[in-house]
Amino acid sequence: MIDWSGQRVLITGAASGIGRALAVQLSQRRALVVAADVNGEGVAETARLCGGEALVLDLADGAAGPAAVERIVARHGRLDAVFANAGIGYTRRLLKADLDDPGLARLWEINMIGPTRLAQALVAAAEAGGWRGRIVITGSENSLSLPPSIQNFGNGLYAAAKHGVLILAEWLATETRNAGKPLDVHVLLPGGVYTGLTAAGLGDDPAKWPADMGIITPERAAELCLKGLDLGLFHIPTHAHLHDDMGARYASVGAATAALGLTKSA
Secondary structure, X not given: OOOOOOOEEEEEOOOOHHHHHHHHHHHHOOXXXXXXXXXXXXXXXXXXXXXXXXXXXXXXXXXXXXXXXXXXXHHHOOOOEEEEOOOOOOOOOOOOOOOOOHHHHHHHHHHHHHHHHHHHHHHHHHHHHOOOEEEEEEOOHHHOOOOHHHOOOOOHHHHHHHHHHHHHHHHHHHHHHHHOOOXXXXXEEOOOEOOHHHXXXXXXXXXXXXXXXXXXXXXXHHHHXXXXXXXXXXXXXXXXXXHHHXXXXXXXXXXXXXXXXXXXXX
């Protein structure tokens, strides 16, 4: 089990949902939390709940995340962990989507590129300061598959960003391990969690949401995240169906391999 006592932790997207739940639970483990979000009022409330610091931060600005890491290190002497949890929704059906929409640049920057910028800043600070850092990047069930319960929601572009999160996290973990960098990388893969982001698309009453989504609370998602870290997991899913949902892709590639007459030596 990780001893979070005294560890300096930055959590983005901390004004509500999973980010707020992580802030509260980490403070209960005696971590020193800096809660960051573009929502100043919400993140101030999170800081009050966890006895930490509030930081208004808009990760659509590519320089903002690394600058926040530098400020925290300058103030506290180190930064042990970053929970790159900030994310925004984007619902457009692909055949009708305006691919020149400026909102797409914000989607890519916040959901996908931002965590990589934070990882770069954290590993540079850890190397310079002589400590080991940890980054936990929030992906999605959409990182892995097209869950049946949401296939009519027009999530293609959002899902592309979250799939990118998974691939970037896998490469970050591989590169840091192979280069001996002082950084541990994990990816949280939430299924249906009752947050403002999901409620915006599905309505305020979780009882009316598709039953197969298996909606859980942000507190349960945070609990599973911290348990996954205690176990040293890279992939940290929150729902059993995430594994099953990958089956169609695996079966399709297997069938195509067989149809093409490919073998391991071919």
